[in-house]
Amino acid sequence: MDERKIVLRELLTQDPADIAEILADLSQDQATDLVHLLFLRHAAAEPLGDMDPDESAELVVQLDRKEASQILSRMDPDDAVDLLLELPEEIQQELLSRLSRSDARVLTDLLAYPPDSAGGLMSPEVVPLSLSMSVQDAIGHLRQRVQDAETVYYAYAVDEVGHLIGVLSLRDMALAAPGRNLHDLVIRDAVSVPVDMDAEEVAHIFDKYDYLALPVVDDDNKLLGVITFDDVIDVIREEATEDIYGLAGVPSEEGVDTTWIQSLRLRLPWLYVRLLTALAAATVVGLFEATIAKVAALAVLMGIIAGQGGSAGMQTVTIITRGMALGELDRVRGWTLLWKETMLGIANGILIGVTVGLMTYLWKGELLLGLAVFLAMTVNMIIAGASGVAIPLVVRKLGKDPALVSGIFLTTVTDVLGFGLMFVIAIWLLPGI
Amino acid sequence: MDERKIVLRELLTQDPADIAEILADLSQDQATDLVHLLFLRHAAAEPLGDMDPDESAELVVQLDRKEASQILSRMDPDDAVDLLLELPEEIQQELLSRLSRSDARVLTDLLAYPPDSAGGLMSPEVVPLSLSMSVQDAIGHLRQRVQDAETVYYAYAVDEVGHLIGVLSLRDMALAAPGRNLHDLVIRDAVSVPVDMDAEEVAHIFDKYDYLALPVVDDDNKLLGVITFDDVIDVIREEATEDIYGLAGVPSEEGVDTTWIQSLRLRLPWLYVRLLTALAAATVVGLFEATIAKVAALAVLMGIIAGQGGSAGMQTVTIITRGMALGELDRVRGWTLLWKETMLGIANGILIGVTVGLMTYLWKGELLLGLAVFLAMTVNMIIAGASGVAIPLVVRKLGKDPALVSGIFLTTVTDVLGFGLMFVIAIWLLPGI
Numbered sequence: 023m024d025e026r027k028i029v030l031r032e033l034l035t036q037d038p039a040d041i042a043e044i045l046a047d048l049s050q051d052q053a054t055d056l057v058h059l060l061f062l063r064h065a066a067a068e069p070l071g072d073m074d075p076d077e078s079a080e081l082v083v084q085l086d087r088k089e090a091s092q093i094l095s096r097m098d099p100d101d102a103v104d105l106l107l108e109l110p111e112e113i114q115q116e117l118l119s120r121l122s123r124s125d126a127r128v129l130t131d132l133l134a135y136p137p138d139s140a141g142g143l144m145s146p147e148v149v150p151l152s153l154s155m156s157v158q159d160a161i162g163h164l165r166q167r168v169q170d171a172e173t174v175y176y177a178y179a180v181d182e183v184g185h186l187i188g189v190l191s192l193r194d195m196a197l198a199a200p201g202r203n204l205h206d207l208v209i210r211d212a213v214s215v216p217v218d219m220d221a222e223e224v225a226h227i228f229d230k231y232d233y234l235a236l237p238v239v240d241d242d243n244k245l246l247g248v249i250t251f252d253d254v255i256d257v258i259r260e261e262a263t264e265d266i267y268g269l270a271g272v273p274s275e276e277g278v279d280t281t282w283i284q285s286l287r288l289r290l291p292w293l294y295v296r297l298l299t300a301l302a303a304a305t306v307v308g309l310f311e312a313t314i315a316k317v318a319a320l321a322v323l324m325g326i327i328a329g330q331g332g333s334a335g336m337q338t339v340t341i342i343t344r345g346m347a348l349g350e351l352d353r354v355r356g357w358t359l360l361w362k363e364t365m366l367g368i369a370n371g372i373l374i375g376v377t378v379g380l381m382t383y384l385w386k387g388e389l390l391l392g393l394a395v396f397l398a399m400t401v402n403m404i405i406a407g408a409s410g411v412a413i414p415l416v417v418r419k420l421g422k423d424p425a426l427v428s429g430i431f432l433t434t435v436t437d438v439l440g441f442g443l444m445f446v447i448a449i450w451l452l453p454g455i
Numbered sequence: 456m457d458e459r460k461i462v463l464r465e466l467l468t469q470d471p472a473d474i475a476e477i478l479a480d481l482s483q484d485q486a487t488d489l490v491h492l493l494f495l496r497h498a499a500a501e502p503l504g505d506m507d508p509d510e511s512a513e514l515v516v517q518l519d520r521k522e523a524s525q526i527l528s529r530m531d532p533d534d535a536v537d538l539l540l541e542l543p544e545e546i547q548q549e550l551l552s553r554l555s556r557s558d559a560r561v562l563t564d565l566l567a568y569p570p571d572s573a574g575g576l577m578s579p580e581v582v583p584l585s586l587s588m589s590v591q592d593a594i595g596h597l598r599q600r601v602q603d604a605e606t607v608y609y610a611y612a613v614d615e616v617g618h619l620i621g622v623l624s625l626r627d628m629a630l631a632a633p634g635r636n637l638h639d640l641v642i643r644d645a646v647s648v649p650v651d652m653d654a655e656e657v658a659h660i661f662d663k664y665d666y667l668a669l670p671v672v673d674d675d676n677k678l679l680g681v682i683t684f685d686d687v688i689d690v691i692r693e694e695a696t697e698d699i700y701g702l703a704g705v706p707s708e709e710g711v712d713t714t715w716i717q718s719l720r721l722r723l724p725w726l727y728v729r730l731l732t733a734l735a736a737a738t739v740v741g742l743f744e745a746t747i748a749k750v751a752a753l754a755v756l757m758g759i760i761a762g763q764g765g766s767a768g769m770q771t772v773t774i775i776t777r778g779m780a781l782g783e784l785d786r787v788r789g790w791t792l793l794w795k796e797t798m799l800g801i802a803n804g805i806l807i808g809v810t811v812g813l814m815t816y817l818w819k820g821e822l823l824l825g826l827a828v829f830l831a832m833t834v835n836m837i838i839a840g841a842s843g844v845a846i847p848l849v850v851r852k853l854g855k856d857p858a859l860v861s862g863i864f865l866t867t868v869t870d871v872l873g874f875g876l877m878f879v880i881a882i883w884l885l886p887g888i
């Protein structure tokens with residue numbers, strides 16, 4: 023028991039982010055025990071706030087409800103809300119009902135915002151200042167209230183009814199002469215984000231201007247809270263993971279620690295979707311069974327043509343969807359991209375087509391078969407390039423996530439056309455089939 | 456001319472990040488003109504520093520060398536170095552030779568660090584403090600020197616010979632009583648990063664601890680500079696882009712604004728690599744030309760088996776490589792993952808295999824052909840799952856980037872085996888072929 027105390031004391035000197043990592047590595051029983059011990063020392067809130075919300079939620083449901091609600095009340099409100107969102111509705115309600123009325127109000131208000139909006143990212147803990155204050159007064163005021171405020175790098179000036187007037191950098195305040203007035207330091211046309219702005223758009227603003235924090239306002243320009251850069255780093259990572267997963271047909275809920283039964287449930291639907299598109303391509307091949315029986319080489323070649331079209335098209339889809347995610351696509355017009363990728367398709371198609379056509383000729387000694395392969399490859403590559411641009415643009419226009427579904431449409435196009443073109447051109451060119 | 460002045464004055468009220476965006480949108484001639492006008496008003500350095508270094512480099516080479524070197528001397532040193540790295544060696548040297556000796560020394564030192572290391576990310580502009588100072592003195596000292604320091608949120612305490620002692624938060628200093636000693640405020644066991652640490656590892660530390668800035672030290676714990684979170688956001692974005700591109704075989708130099716000739720040069724090599732692997736798969740099919748001539752249906756079916764294996768395997772590869780990038784894989788052992796994905800392969804394989812086997816039976820009315828398809832599908836899916844784990848792990852062990860090459864190895868395995876299994880099992884099971 024003594025030894026355990028020493029370990030615990032040692033643990034408490036660690037950064038909460040380190041304790042969070044230890045909690046994530048322990049078995050659920052051990053982690054729950056440790057959270058209880060941390061709770062007794064008022065040290066459970068921060069590490070739980072640093073964990074992935076789905077992981078911390080798994081621990082919190084194991085705790086005594088009274089203990090859980092006390093931990094919740096000590097967490098940063100934005101972290102507390104992320105955690106609450108992962109809990110079953112009835113536990114969420116029970117925990118909220120055990121909080122003080124003001125704490126519960128804060129969390130209930132935050133829960134009303136969509137998690138992927140500015141409101142879902144923000145912390146309501148912000149200390150508003152009046153412009154009539156001197157720097158000295160303002161710092162004194164902040165000093166008293168700083169426990170409440172998430173991470174103060176900026177302070178925000180508001181008028182009597184709470185409308186945002188401007189931003190004050192704490193650095194400027196610290197480095198200014200104490201007697202100066204906040205009027206001299208305030209930056210008036212500062213960037214603020216509306217509470218309903220999409221989280222990814224918020225991330226782009228942070229990325230562009232390199233802000234540490236941004237004030238969040240409602241339609242009426244009333245100050246509601248603040249978003250700090252660390253929340254945004256998570257958004258950027260998650261956004262990238264979603265895009266990567268989307269292109270490979272992996273559901274965004276997956277991770278390396280998902281159990282295999284969960285993974286099966288998550289991934290199987292996509293494999294069946296993929297099967298449907300494969301059947302569409304197979305149906306095309308099936309139409310030409312008689313042709314295959316006569317020229318079996320076509321079965322060998324059709325896969326190469328479809329495969330190269332798919333590879334080239336996926337290069338295009340990847341560049342377009344990533345460009346969309348990074349907000350780079352607004353600078354370049356769709357027609358320009360379509361022209362570029364079509365040109366690329368022609369050039370790629372001719373170069374790869376000549377290579378494969380020549381190899382076919384050397385293999386079978388039939389010039390016309392080589393020519394058919396060349397033509398099928400070139401046409402498929404051109405269509406692959408053009409579709410690689412058109413599909414994500416159309417998908418986005420329809421309001422869907424391009425990274426999620428463009429790949430499957432593209433490979434369907436390149437497979438069906440790759441197979442179809444090979445047979446149609448061969449039948450047209452080759453005598454006697 | 457008057458109108459132009461008004462536009463320029465209006466422009467100068469914008470945030471440098473906005474001016475940077477405008478510069479990126481203009482034609483090269485227009486942008487060069489604008490940079491010159493901005494230069495005359497001492498306002499060119501910041502926007503150029505906010506641009507992508509490859510884009511700002513294109514503008515800087517157009518400028519008069521004297522003008523370019525003056526702009527360079529006014530840029531943040533870390534941005535200046537990023538720009539210099541994009542310039543041809545002789546222009547780089549010429550610009551450096553025109554700088555003051557101390558400016559040139561700073562940049563030359565920074566140029567010596569690999570761009571993807573902590574040294575490549577850091578800014579050397581950091582104001583070290585001595586612990587003997589009072590808070591008031593320290594703030595006074597910072598106030599004098601703040602022009603030099605990139606973005607001061609933390610100050611760093613060093614001993615007489617420059618060894619890092621600890622970190623002082625400017626927020627704590629601003630909110631502390633002015634007479635207090637820095638001794639009371641310093642955080643001694645603060646995290647610092649060695650100058651040769653990999654940029655992606657630095658990004659993980661920022662992500663984990665939510666720091667605004669981290670001090671960079673040499674082997675001897677001497678303070679060399681500071682990395683701020685905005686540099687790290689760029690690293691996280693670039694890292695994600697590289698991973699996404701890698702999985703689709705797109706070179707990391709590409710973007711939506713690459714010209715089609717450049718794109719051709721960049722993408723074609725990968726398409727030829729992909730062609731090689733397609734030829735390997737085609738060779739397998741070619742071995743069974745006689746079988747295809749007898750049972751043309753096999754040509755229809757082989758594509759489905761190879762394709763489903765490729766899709767399932769790529770799901771696995773994507774999860775594993777993304778887990779590696781996010782540093783999540785260290786928590787889970789390779790064998791655990793291999794077991795999990797193999798189990799998934801068995802379950803996926805049986806479910807998809809039964810579906811496709813049944814459809815084949817309904818299509819052709821041959822029970823044994825359906826059975827052959829079921830078996831080939833199941834075995835290919837199991838191997839796809841296991842290879843999806845094994846390939847990235849082995850690639851990483853060999854010191855290569857798993858996101859870059861795992862996909863191509865995986866699809867080669869699933870194509871070759873998908874085709875091969877279909878034929879071998881069919882010949883074994885079906886009478887008379």
